Amino acid sequence: xxxxxxxxxxxxxxxxxxxxxxxxxxxxxxxxxxxxxxxxxxxxxxxxxxxxxxxxxxxxxxxxxxxxxxxxxxxxxxxxxxxxxxxxxxxxxxxxxxxxxxxxxxxxxxxxxxxxxxxxxxxxxxxxxxxxxxxxxxxxxxxxxxxxxxxxxxxxxxxxxxxxxxxxxxxxxxxxxxxxxxx
Numbered sequence: 001x002x003x004x005x006x007x008x009x010x011x012x013x014x015x016x017x018x019x020x021x022x023x024x025x026x027x028x029x030x031x032x033x034x035x036x037x038x039x040x041x042x043x044x045x046x047x048x049x050x051x052x053x054x055x056x057x058x059x060x061x062x063x064x065x066x067x068x069x070x071x072x073x074x075x076x077x078x079x080x081x082x083x084x085x086x087x088x089x090x091x092x093x094x095x096x097x098x099x100x101x102x103x104x105x106x107x108x109x110x111x112x113x114x115x116x117x118x119x120x121x122x123x124x125x126x127x128x129x130x131x132x133x134x135x136x137x138x139x140x141x142x143x144x145x146x147x148x149x150x151x152x153x154x155x156x157x158x159x160x161x162x163x164x165x166x167x168x169x170x171x172x173x174x175x176x177x178x179x180x181x182x183x
C-alpha cells in the first residue's frame with residue numbers, strides 16, 4: 001500500500017479549507033447567508049481582495065457578490081480599503097474575532113434594547129391610562145396594573161443589556177473575562 005505524500009503547499013491549503021469551512025458554517029449565528037459566510041471565510045486568509053478576485057475565487061455572480069460584501073460591511077466584518085494607484089475597490093476581512101463579535105452583537109443588542117424599551121414605555125402609558133380611566137372596572141384596572149408591573153420588571157434586563165454593551169465597548173468586560181485565556 002503506497003502512502004501518498006502531500007506537498008507542504010497542499011497541507012496549507014487543506015488546513016485553510018478546514019477553517020474556512022468551519023467559519024462559513026457558523027456564520028449563520030450572525031444572520032449571514034451561506035454565500036456571504038463563505039466569502040468572509042475566504043477573505044479571512046487574504047490581506048485584501050477586489051470584487052473581481054472574490055468572484056474568481058468563489059464563482060459568485062456580481063449581484064450576489066455585491067450583496068454579500070455590503071452585508072459584511074454592515075456588520076463590520078469587512079472593510080473597504082484603499083490601494084494607492086488602483087481604481088478598483090479592495091476589501092479586507094476583520095481578523096480580530098473579538099472586534100467583529102463586539103461590533104455585531106453590540107449593534108443587535110442596541111437595536112433590541114431601543115425597540116423593546118420604546119414599546120414597553122408606550123404600552124405602560126396605555127396601562128396607566130386604563131388605570132386612571134373612571135370607566136375601568138376594578139378587574140380591568142387590576143389587569144392593567146399586573147401588565148404594567150410585569151413590563152416594569154422586564155426593564156431590568158434591558159438596562160443590564162445596555163450596561164453589557166457599554167462594558168464591551170469600553171473594554172471593561174475584559175477585566176472580568178480576559179481575552180488571553182488559554183485552553
